[in-house]
Structure formats: C-alpha cells, structure tokens
Amino acid sequence: MNDLTPTREQRQAALEGLGCRRKRVEDIRFTQGKGNYVDDVKLPGMLHGDFVRSPHAHARVKAIRTEEALKVPGVLAVITAETLKTVNLAWMPTLAGDVQMVLADGKVLFQNQEVAFVVATDRYAADDGVAKVEVEYEPLPPLMDPFKAMAPDAPVLREDLAGKTTGAHGPRKHHNHIFEWTVGDKEPTDAAFRKADVTIKEMISYHRTHPSPLETCQCVCSFDKVKGELTIWGTFQAPHVIRTVVALIAKLPEQKIHVISPDIGGGFGNKVGAYPGYICAAVASIVTGKPVKWVEDRIENLTATAFARDYHMTTEIAATRDGKVTGLRVHVLADHGGFDACADPSKWPAGFFNIVTGSYDFPVAHLTVDGVYTNKAPGGVAYRCSFRVTEAAYCIERAMDILAQKLDMDPAELRLKNFVKPEQFPYHSALGWEYDSGDYATAMKKAMESVKYAELRKEQAEKRAAFKRGETREIMGIGVSFFTEIVGAGPSKNCDILGIAMFDSCEIRLHPTGAGIARMGTKSQGQGHETTWAQIIASEIGIPADNIMVEEGNTDTAPYGLGTYGSRSTPVAGAAIAMAARKIKAKAQMIAAYKLEVHEDDLEWDIDGFRVKGLPEKFMSMKDICWAAYNSVPPGMEPGLEAVSYYDPPNMTYPFGAYICVMDIDVETGAYKVRRFYALDDCGTRINPMIIEGQVHGGLTEAFAIAMGQEIRYDDAGNVVTGSFMDFFMPTAVETPRWETDFTVTPSPHHPIGAKGVGESPNVGGVPAFSNAVNDAFSFLGSTHIQMPHDTWRNWKAAKSLGVFAA
Amino acid sequence: MAKTHITMKVNGAEVEGLAEPRMLLVHFLRETLQLTGTHIGCETTHCGACTVDLDGKSVKSCTVFAVQADGSEITTVEGMANADGTLSALQEGFRMMHGLQCGFCTPGMIMRAHRLLKENPTPSEAEIRSGISGNLCRCTGYQNIVKAIQYASAKINGTEFVEAAE
Numbered sequence: 001m002n003d004l005t006p007t008r009e010q011r012q013a014a015l016e017g018l019g020c021r022r023k024r025v026e027d028i029r030f031t032q033g034k035g036n037y038v039d040d041v042k043l044p045g046m047l048h049g050d051f052v053r054s055p056h057a058h059a060r061v062k063a064i065r066t067e068e069a070l071k072v073p074g075v076l077a078v079i080t081a082e083t084l085k086t087v088n089l090a091w092m093p094t095l096a097g098d099v100q101m102v103l104a105d106g107k108v109l110f111q112n113q114e115v116a117f118v119v120a121t122d123r124y125a126a127d128d129g130v131a132k133v134e135v136e137y138e139p140l141p142p143l144m145d146p147f148k149a150m151a152p153d154a155p156v157l158r159e160d161l162a163g164k165t166t167g168a169h170g171p172r173k174h175h176n177h178i179f180e181w182t183v184g185d186k187e188p189t190d191a192a193f194r195k196a197d198v199t200i201k202e203m204i205s206y207h208r209t210h211p212s213p214l215e216t217c218q219c220v221c222s223f224d225k226v227k228g229e230l231t232i233w234g235t236f237q238a239p240h241v242i243r244t245v246v247a248l249i250a251k252l253p254e255q256k257i258h259v260i261s262p263d264i265g266g267g268f269g270n271k272v273g274a275y276p277g278y279i280c281a282a283v284a285s286i287v288t289g290k291p292v293k294w295v296e297d298r299i300e301n302l303t304a305t306a307f308a309r310d311y312h313m314t315t316e317i318a319a320t321r322d323g324k325v326t327g328l329r330v331h332v333l334a335d336h337g338g339f340d341a342c343a344d345p346s347k348w349p350a351g352f353f354n355i356v357t358g359s360y361d362f363p364v365a366h367l368t369v370d371g372v373y374t375n376k377a378p379g380g381v382a383y384r385c386s387f388r389v390t391e392a393a394y395c396i397e398r399a400m401d402i403l404a405q406k407l408d409m410d411p412a413e414l415r416l417k418n419f420v421k422p423e424q425f426p427y428h429s430a431l432g433w434e435y436d437s438g439d440y441a442t443a444m445k446k447a448m449e450s451v452k453y454a455e456l457r458k459e460q461a462e463k464r465a466a467f468k469r470g471e472t473r474e475i476m477g478i479g480v481s482f483f484t485e486i487v488g489a490g491p492s493k494n495c496d497i498l499g500i501a502m503f504d505s506c507e508i509r510l511h512p513t514g515a516g517i518a519r520m521g522t523k524s525q526g527q528g529h530e531t532t533w534a535q536i537i538a539s540e541i542g543i544p545a546d547n548i549m550v551e552e553g554n555t556d557t558a559p560y561g562l563g564t565y566g567s568r569s570t571p572v573a574g575a576a577i578a579m580a581a582r583k584i585k586a587k588a589q590m591i592a593a594y595k596l597e598v599h600e601d602d603l604e605w606d607i608d609g610f611r612v613k614g615l616p617e618k619f620m621s622m623k624d625i626c627w628a629a630y631n632s633v634p635p636g637m638e639p640g641l642e643a644v645s646y647y648d649p650p651n652m653t654y655p656f657g658a659y660i661c662v663m664d665i666d667v668e669t670g671a672y673k674v675r676r677f678y679a680l681d682d683c684g685t686r687i688n689p690m691i692i693e694g695q696v697h698g699g700l701t702e703a704f705a706i707a708m709g710q711e712i713r714y715d716d717a718g719n720v721v722t723g724s725f726m727d728f729f730m731p732t733a734v735e736t737p738r739w740e741t742d743f744t745v746t747p748s749p750h751h752p753i754g755a756k757g758v759g760e761s762p763n764v765g766g767v768p769a770f771s772n773a774v775n776d777a778f779s780f781l782g783s784t785h786i787q788m789p790h791d792t793w794r795n796w797k798a799a800k801s802l803g804v805f806a807a
Numbered sequence: 808m809a810k811t812h813i814t815m816k817v818n819g820a821e822v823e824g825l826a827e828p829r830m831l832l833v834h835f836l837r838e839t840l841q842l843t844g845t846h847i848g849c850e851t852t853h854c855g856a857c858t859v860d861l862d863g864k865s866v867k868s869c870t871v872f873a874v875q876a877d878g879s880e881i882t883t884v885e886g887m888a889n890a891d892g893t894l895s896a897l898q899e900g901f902r903m904m905h906g907l908q909c910g911f912c913t914p915g916m917i918m919r920a921h922r923l924l925k926e927n928p929t930p931s932e933a934e935i936r937s938g939i940s941g942n943l944c945r946c947t948g949y950q951n952i953v954k955a956i957q958y959a960s961a962k963i964n965g966t967e968f969v970e971a972a973e
Contacts, residue, residue, distance in 0.1 A: 023902055023903065023905075024902065024905065024907075026910065027901065027902040027907060027910075028894075028902070029910075030907055030910030030913050031884075031887075031894060031898035031901050031902055031907070031910075031913060031917065032844070032884065032885065032887070032888055032894070032898065033842070033843070033844015033845070033883065033884035033885045033887075033914045034844065034885075035844075035910050035911075037843075037846070037911065039837075039843075039846075039847065040837075040843035042838070042841075123834075124827065124829065124830070212945070213909070213911075213945055214846075214848040214854060214856055214909070214911040214912050214943065214944070214945050215846070215848065215909070215911045216848075263909075263910065264909065265846070265848075265909045265910070265911030266908075266909040266911060266945050266946060268945070297849075297850050298848065298849040298850060298851060298853075298854075299851075525909055526908035526909025526910065526911075526946045527908070528908065690905050691905070693905075693973060694905045694908060694946075694947060694951060695908075697947055697948030697949075697950045697951065698908060698945070698946040698947050698948045699948075700948060701945075701947075701948035701949070702945070724849070724851055724853070725849050725851060725853035725854060725943070726851065726853065730853070730854075730943050730945075732936075732939075732940040732941075732942075732943065732949075733935070733936040733937075733939050733940055733942075733944075733949040733952070733953065734936050734937055734940045736936075736948055736949050736950075738950065739948060739950055740973065741973050
C-alpha cells in the first residue's frame with residue numbers, strides 16, 4: 001500500500017452503487033434534444049395515418065363513403081372495418097378478456113371512437129382526407145350514468161354480446177353487466193356489522209381521469225414484404241407483450257416481429273394497452289408496403305386512448321365505541337366504458353382492489369365489484385399506480401376519516417390505534433394478501449412530529465372558533481393519509497397477462513476490460529433505469545456504474561420481460577438484476593480462487609473484488625477477473641462472464657407512507673392554497689435518493705391535479721367536456737405546491753436487495769391526503785363527505801350548501 | 808397546395824426550404840430541417856414542449872406558421888450547448904438538479920428558461936414559477952426545474968448556488 005492506494009471509502013464511492021445520488025446517464029442526450037422518441041423516427045417513403053372519429057357517443061353507422069377522400073391529393077387508402085375484416089382484425093382482444101372494435105363495426109359506443117383510418121403521404125394530406133370521409137350515423141340514446149347501466153330499460157350497448165350470460169370473469173347479470181368480482185367472507189362481515197357499536201356508510205366516488213403523458217401514444221409500423229417481417233417502433237411500456245399480442249392476433253411468426261420502444265415521453269399507465277392506432281398502422285403498412293406512422297393528437301389521447309379510475313365505492317366500516325375497526329364492507333360500481341379494456345393481470349378484473357383494508361387490522365372484510373358498460377371510452381389503466389390500488393387507498397383513507405369524524409376522534413389517532421403492528425408481519429389480510437413487512441406507527445409518528453401535528457390541530461381549532469365568530473372567511477384543513485400499496489406484479493401463482501407469467505428479466509454481459517452491458521425486460525418512460533439499474537450491478541459485483549451500459553426496449557436483444565408499470569420494475573426486474581449479478585459473482589469467485597491459488601471458501605468479497613481471508617494483500621479486483629474470464633479460466637470452465645435471470649418473485653412488495661397536507665380555503669370564492677405538503681415514504685432499500693425524491697415530487701403533482709380538478713367529464717349527450725388541456729386540469733409551476741419529502745426504511749424481506757418500488761406511492765397516497773384536507777376543512781360546518789375533484793367551483797358550492805352565506 | 812420558399816437562421820446556420828402556407832413552424836423544424844429536439848405535446852399551445860426562441864422571444868412553434876418565421880432567427884435546444892460541445896449552464900443545471908425525467912418537456916423548458924434568464928438574470932422562485940408557467944411537465948412537479956434554473960442563474964452570474972432544503 002502507498003498514499004495513492006484508494007481508501008475503502010474512495011473505492012466504494014467510485015462504484016456509485018446503492019444509495020448514491022448518481023446523476024442521470026439519460027440527461028446528456030435529453031438536455032441536448034438528442035433523445036429518440038417515436039415521432040422522431042423517419043423512414044424512407046413513410047406514410048401517415050389519421051382517424052375519422054365519431055361525433056356521437058352511441059350511434060348506428062349506416063354508411064361510410066370514402067370516394068371523396070380518396071380524391072384528395074396524397075391520400076392513398078381509407079381503411080374501414082370492412083377492410084379489416086378481410087384480415088380478421090375488425091375487432092381485437094383486450095387484456096381484460098373482452099373484445100374491442102378496432103374500427104367502428106355497425107355502431108359506435110363512445111365519442112371519438114375510431115371509425116376509419118386515412119393513409120396519406122404526409123400528416124396534412126391525411127387530415128384533409130379525414131375531412132372528406134362521409135359517415136352516416138343514426139344516433140342512439142347514450143348511457144352515461146353507470147348507476148343506470150343495469151336498469152331494466154337501459155339501452156343495449158354491446159349487441160355483439162347478445163345472449164351471452166357469461167363473460168371472461170363469470171356470469172353477467174344484465175346486458176350491460178361485465179362481471180361481478182367478490183372477495184372475503186360475507187357472513188362473518190355481516191355479523192361484525194350487526195354487533196358493531198358504531199358504523200359508517202358513504203358512497204365515495206373516484207372520478208374518471210386520464211394519465212395524459214406529455215408525449216401521446218404513437219407508432220411507426222414497417223412491413224417488409226420480402227422478408228415477411230414487421231418492425232414496430234411504439235410508445236410501449238411493455239414491448240415484449242406487444243410482440244406476443246401482435247403474433248397472436250395478426251398470425252405472424254413471433255420471430256418476424258421486431259418491437260422497439262425507443263425513448264418514451266412519460267407513460268403513467270397510458271402506454272400499457274394496445275390501441276386501434278397500432279393495429280391500423282400495422283395493417284396499413286402491410287396493405288401499402290410502406291412504413292406508416294400514427295401519432296395521435298392531445299384531444300384524441302384524452303378522449304379515446306384509455307382512461308383511469310371511474311370507481312364508485314359504497315364503503316362501510318364497523319367499529320367499537322373506542323375506535324377499533326371490526327369489519328369492512330365495500331361495493332364498487334366500476335364504469336368500464338364501451339369495451340372492457342382494463343389493463344390488469346388477466347385473472348384480476350378489478351386489479352388488486354382487495355388491498356382496500358389498507359394499513360389496518362380488519363378482522364373481517366367483504367368486497368364486491370360490479371363492472372358495467374357505458375358510452376364512454378374504454379381502457380381502465382393504472383394511472384401511476386398498481387392495478388386499482390389508488391382507488392382502494394382513496395376508499396379506505398377517506399372512510400377512516402369519516403369514521404374518525406363520527407367517533408369524534410383525531411384521524412391520526414384512529415389510524416395509530418388500528419395499524420397492523422410490526423410483530424404481525426408477514427400479515428395475512430382479511431381480503432387475501434400477505435403483507436411482507438411494515439412499521440406503520442414509526443412512520444406515522446415521524447410524520448406527525450415533522451409537521452408539528454398537535455400545533456396544527458390547535459391552530460385549526462382557533463381558526464374555526466374565529467370563523468364562527470365571523471372574524472375570518474378562511475377555513476383550514478389538515479389531510480392525513482397513511483397508505484399501503486401492493487406492487488411488483490407479480491408472482492406467477494397470482495399474476496399473468498394472457499397466460500404469460502409476470503416475471504421479469506435481466507441479462508448481464510461483462511467485457512474483458514471490466515465494463516459491461518445489462519439488457520432488461522423493462523422499459524423506462526422517465527424513471528431513469530439506465531442510471532439506477534447500473535447502480536444495483538455496481539453494488540453487487542464491484543464494477544463502477546459508469547462502466548455498465550443499460551439497454552431496454554428492443555425485443556430482439558432484450559430478454560423477455562413484462563415491462564414497466566404498476567411499480568413492478570424495481571420489485572421484479574430489480575431483483576432479476578441482483579440475481580443475474582450474483583450468478584456472475586459466483587463464477588468470478590471461482591476464477592479469482594484459481595488465479596490466487598486458494599480455495600473459493602478462503603475468499604471474501606471486499607467492495608470491488610475478492611480478498612483472501614487473513615491475507616489482505618492477496619486481492620483480485622473484478623476488473624482483473626473480467627480480463628481473466630476471457631483468457632485464463634480454471635480448467636473445465638467455459639470462458640466469458642455473463643448471466644441471465646428470469647425472476648419470478650415469491651410475493652408482492654408493500655411500500656407504505658404517511659402524508660400530511662395543510663390547506664387553507666377561502667369560502668367566499670372556493671379558492672384554496674396548499675400551505676404545506678409533507679410526504680414520508682418507505683420503499684425499503686433506497687437505490688438512488690435523488691431519483692426517489694424526483695419520483696415523489698412528480699407523483700404528488702399528479703395526485704394534486706387529480707384531487708383538485710383533473711377530470712374526464714361527459715355531458716348527458718355523451719360529449720367529452722374536458723377533452724383538451726384548456727379544460728383538463730394540468731397544473732403549471734404556479735399552482736403546484738412545494739413538496740417536502742422524508743423517509744423511513746423497512747426493507748422487503750423477500751427481495752434480494754430489500755427494495756419495494758416507489759414511483760406510484762405519491763399518487764396513491766397523495767390523492768387521499770388532498771381530499772382529506774378539503775373534507776377536514778369543511779367538516780366542522782357539518783359535512784361528512786364531499787366528492788372529488790375539489791376545484792374552486794366545487795369548494796364554493798360545498799360552502800354554499802353548508803349554509804355559510806347569509807340568505 | 809403551392810409551397811413558399813422561406814429562409815431563416817437556425818442555431819446560427821442559414822437554412823432554406825419550401826413550406827405550404829399552413830405548415831406549422833414545429834413541423835418545418837422537425838421534418839424539413841430534421842431538428843427533432845423540439846417536441847409536440849398538445850398542438851393547442853398549452854404544453855410548451857415546442858417552445859423555441861424566435862427573434863429574441865419565446866414562442867410555441869406549434870402556433871406559428873413556418874412562413875411567418877421567414878427571415879427570422881431561431882434557436883432550438885440543439886443550439887444550446889457551449890461552442891466546445893459541453894453542456895451549457897442551463898443544461899448542466901437540469902442534469903445536476905434532476906430537473907427532468909422522461910425528457911419530453913425538457914427542450915421546451917430549457918428554451919423558455921434560456922429566454923427567462925435573458926429577461927431576468929436573477930429571478931426569484933416565484934418569478935421562475937411564473938416565467939415557466941406556459942410549459943407543462945408531467946414528471947418532475949417543477950420543484951427541481953426551479954432549482955435547475957436557479958443553478959444556471961448562479962453559474963451564469965458567477966454567484967454561489969445554494970440548493971433549497973428538500
């Protein structure tokens with residue numbers, strides 16, 4: 001050793017491994033405008049496709065006349081359902097086991113439904129062609145209210161299902177019924193309610209909204225007639241799944257389909273599903289023999305390409321007089337729109353909504369979900385959450401506040417009294433999940449101390465007294481939310497998509513000079529995988545993160561994976577990375593033992609290489625082992641240093657957190673100000689704190705938007721009235737509050753590095769914190785529950801209905 | 808449709824091309840000039856992903872016709888790096904402060920911040936938030952974008968940057 005020998009700390013720091021606030025690799029290209037997004041793909045002779053869409057929510061299509069459109073200069077083809085029938089693609093299967101029209105076949109079921117696809121030499125010509133397609137409609141009565149969907153005289157939406165009394169998830173009760181999903185024990189739950197000292201019941205709605213990533217959904221399809229190969233560049237969160245779906249429905253050999261997800265401009269669940277634009281562009285390319293690009297505009301994205309939420313949750317809690325919960329009963333009416341295209345694991349028609357017992361020790365619970373058709377857009381996607389988990393978290397967190405109000409208890413105190421305790425983990429919930437780990441009370445108490453909760457309640461009491469004395473027109477709300485998520489779908493015993501188990505994968509190849517490449521089954525849409533995946537490898541095998549290139553999104557080179565959504569990448573693929581790295585490390589140890597002339601068991605791992613126990617000067621770095629792997633491996637060993645892992649997780653992970661929102665509302669105008677928002681997250685082991693904080697900021701901003709105004713709203717005639725960024729609330733830097741982040745660390749016991757996933761926690765936990773703040777503000781005026789979204793107008797209406805204005 | 812011959816100076820280089828009168832500037836930049844760093848997020852002037860600098864002003868290039876930009880001087884994100892190819896203070900600020908995630912709003916955000924710092928070299932947090940309120944970001948919640956612009960402001964002015972506590 002000499003003075004130039006790096007210290008252990010320096011060697012550790014040089015890796016930029018777990019826990020490092022490593023700056024992002026991706027940013028070098030993104031800050032210079034050198035990203036490569038789908039719309040940046042330009043191929044020789046490429047054509048553009050654009051849709052003719054229905055102005056009606058429900059109508060019979062009597063005729064489609066394309067002659068005038070075909071006369072428009074540059075227009076080459078107009079594809080309709082009749083064209084698609086020749087290749088058996090007029091309808092496509094959905095992830096939820098239903099079928100969906102690709103183009104209107106006989107009728108339309110929602111406004112802006114795809115009716116015809118115009119293919120032209122450029123996007124302007126395609127748009128001209130769209131304007132010249134004549135469609136004759138016979139309007140039918142629209143069904144917009146899900147509560148009227150199963151009325152005896154409700155219009156029949158899905159004529160294709162006539163006479164089918166069974167759907168993909170069991171019996172159908174009505175022509176507009178999709179499924180009924182039941183979990184839990186009815187009798188013991190009913191008994192708990194009969195015996196309860198106190199019960200509450202409230203219909204809690206989570207309105208329809210939309211993920212609206214800044215980049216819309218788009219693709220370029222290029223069919224090579226000579227080779228019979230189809231290449232698709234697309235905004236896909238799950239490229240391998242898309243390849244398999246295309247193989248199944250287009251009857252192309254899977255090895256001849258190349259799916260490429262280049263850089264993706266945000267996903268938030270919007271880019272999980274398969275949409276008509278992808279099918280039409282592929283068919284158009286096959287028909288014309290030229291590449292075809294489809295890029296939807298923002299209005300199309302908001303009104304036709306998926307939606308999120310639209311859950312109407314009648315929620316009941318039974319409790320003792322002193323605030324111990326004894327039972328939970330929930331009935332959900334789920335509005336799925338015109339087709340059931342929800343993007344959930346195949347056996348889960350309501351996703352993981354049965355996490356609705358939340359962080360609380362409910363001895364019994366019973367849940368029923370009824371899915372119905374209405375004349376709205378299809379595609380219930382998990383908007384920055386695991387499948388229906390944000391609906392469940394909102395449901396239980398709002399209901400716990402309502403119970404606290406009825407018991408005249410502080411909402412934080414009620415939560416502390418009912419938390420699942422640390423010694424109860426692994427905890428088996430009444431609705432069937434096994435929570436892996438948690439320390440809820442510690443997190444809740446840390447949050448309360450950080451915001452000086454007791455002082456806030458005191459201030460609130462004083463303000464309420466002042467309000468009643470007429471000295472102020474401002475009311476103050478303190479929103480408490482304590483959420484438990486279920487993410488990391490998922491174990492093959494629970495989860496599959498179209499029969500494919502929801503594992504994920506990583507392949508690592510190390511090169512002779514001590515560098516390498518990791519290829520993944522996941523696909524970043526902004527999560528920073530190129531940065532964080534390399535950090536896991538760095539910590540596992542001592543190769544600096546800077547020396548590891550991460551590649552995702554090319555189905556020809558990446559190992560098969562199920563993609564990125566539902567906070568599954570770190571719980572599933574993150575584990576695959578560690579497992580692949582450990583395979584490499586095991587081989588590296590054999591090589592090191594051979595080179596150092598000792599037995600493997602005499603070696604110990606030391607940051608970035610192996611050291612002989614008791615002989616600190618005998619050390620072989622991973623860099624040197626990489627070189628040796630390509631020239632002097634032990635006799636009988638194959639050369640090279642690479643491994644692949646397909647990881648089927650033993651359980652989900654259960655991140656949790658405590659969020660507190662302080663809000664002031666002016667009852668005269670309904671205007672609100674978020675004074676403070678504190679978010680404590682426990683996502684287990686923290687890979688890159690900088691990226692975690694960034695994820696939390698972004699998720700909280702989406703939660704803020706959803707809770708305070710972001711809504712896909714329809715009028716009674718079925719028109720979308722919030723179909724552009726003019727009307728659909730997208731907060732700017734001015735409205736967006738300042739976020740405070742904090743954490744505790746409770747590692748997952750079953751994950752190789754103890755990580756749980758975090759990207760969606762802030763959306764899941766944030767929405768109830770905002771809504772509880774608004775509801776808490778109004779509660780002393782006599783209200784129990786005010787439905788979201790809590791925009792200024794609705795706040796003013798709430799104030800008015802509570803009689804705060806003089807007659 | 809008849810096309811018009813237009814010329815402009817883009818990122819310091821004289822360029823020319825043919826454009827239909829209805830062609831949007833953003834399509835001229837992206838498709839005719841192959842400068843795909845400028846993005847399209849809404850086509851209705853709300854999101855600001857297409858923001859470029861036109862004759863010393865921030866404009867949303869989805870709401871300017873290419874022919875209106877005839878004879879003008881335009882800077883896009885591709886023209887923002889230092890002459891030696893290193894990241895400019897703003898680009899560096901976005902990276903150091905984690906002011907971007909998916910990167911889709913970033914070119915527009917950087918172009919708007921560039922003009923904001925020309926207009927007001929030492930903006931307060933409120934002035935930054937107001938100054939970028941024509942640009943939407945879905946990933947970051949803006950907090951780190953504000954820090955990125957503060958970082959760049961300090962670096963350009965040669966003052967010390969003090970990062971706000973989380």
